[in-house]
Every structure is written in C-alpha cells, then in structure tokens.
Amino acid sequence: MDINAILSKCDHTLLSTTATWQDIKKICDEGMKYKTASVCIPPCYVKKAKEYVGDKLAICTVIGFPNGYHTSTVKAFETVDAIKNGADEIDMVINVGMIKAGEYDAVKAEIATLKKLCGSKILKVIIEACLLTDEEKKICCRLVTEAGADYIKTSTGFSTHGATKEDVALLVANVGAGVKTKAAGGISGLKDAEEFINLGADRLGTSKVVKAVISGESKPDGSY
16 A cells, blocks of 8 residues: 555654653644645644644644543543634544443434534544443444444543554444544554455554654655
C-alpha cells in the first residue's frame, strides 16, 4: 500500500498529559507536511491549533477522556466548547460501566445528543474494547449505529491495551451501513497500519506512522 494512502487515514495523535504547546505545534507541522487525516490533541490546545493550521489540517479532540464516566451534561458542554474553539472532529468515550450494567438506552441517548451537537462534524465513539466482552462490543456496534455516529473507535490508548486485529474485524463486521471503524492505540508502524486498514479500519489513531516515515522506514517510491 502506498505510504500516502496510509497517512491519509491517520489521526496523528498526541494526548500525553505532559504535552506542551510546542509539542502540539510540532505534530500540527507534521500533520500538514504529511497530509494526515487530522491531528488528535487535548481540548485545551484546540483553539490555538486551529488558529495555527487554519484550513490546512483537520483538528480532532477528545471528550469524556479517557474514562468516559463524565455526566452527559459535561460531555455535551465539552463538545460545544471544542467545536466553538475550532474542532473539526470529536472522539467521545462512552460510559463503559453503563454498558456493563445494561443501560443501553442511556448510552445511545448520550451518543445521539453529542452527534446532534456535532452536526456535520465527525463524531467518533470510543468503546474501550479491551474492557468489553465480544457480545458487549456487538451491542456497542448497534448503539453507535442507531445513534447516528460516524465512527466506532476501539480504544483510548490509556487502558489495558489498544487496538487488536480481532477487535477491528469484529467491529467492521457488526456496525451498520455508513458507520466506519477507527483503530487506535498500539499501532506499531507502517506494516501494522496496513494490516488494520486491510481489515477495514478507515482511520488509525497513532503517532508511529508519521514517526516511521520521518525515521526513513518508507522509501522514496512510497513503499516500505
């Protein structure tokens, strides 16, 4: 697969608690240079990043991150604030405990509320698959589809592990028409990224693909 095709599916990500503006500026520069799908950054940097990149790069941020147990009111406020500050894409975390408790209507209502607030902007729903059974993952696929979100996303990258090939295959097979899948967390490089894409992932949350290109893992002809 051509390296540019892989880069175009990457949300170039930096969500470290120690990230500074200089760190964020650096990944914005990289995102613009390598034409990634977006940069995924902490909410506190959205306004400054959007002013910096303008229309050259999509800005993605996270809501209810990383644990998902904020109230729906708080998540809604975060979403409105992020969009006001210039976010183009929103990655929200569901309340995993509510899934465990069978409170499916509440989870679906929360997703639907945030999608309504996003309007035409992209909403991705992080289900933290590493904490769910396969049956719970399938239920999440249904809820995300019925709530009208744009993507289902495997992981925050802050829990027990990130995306697995098995989880991506399961999500792709069970989401409804029009819902795409994002693999995030633990994507190790270009070959790993290609495998996730071949399984059906339409987006990748990772910093390692751009790092691999910078380090010379890819060749001038776009191969690796």
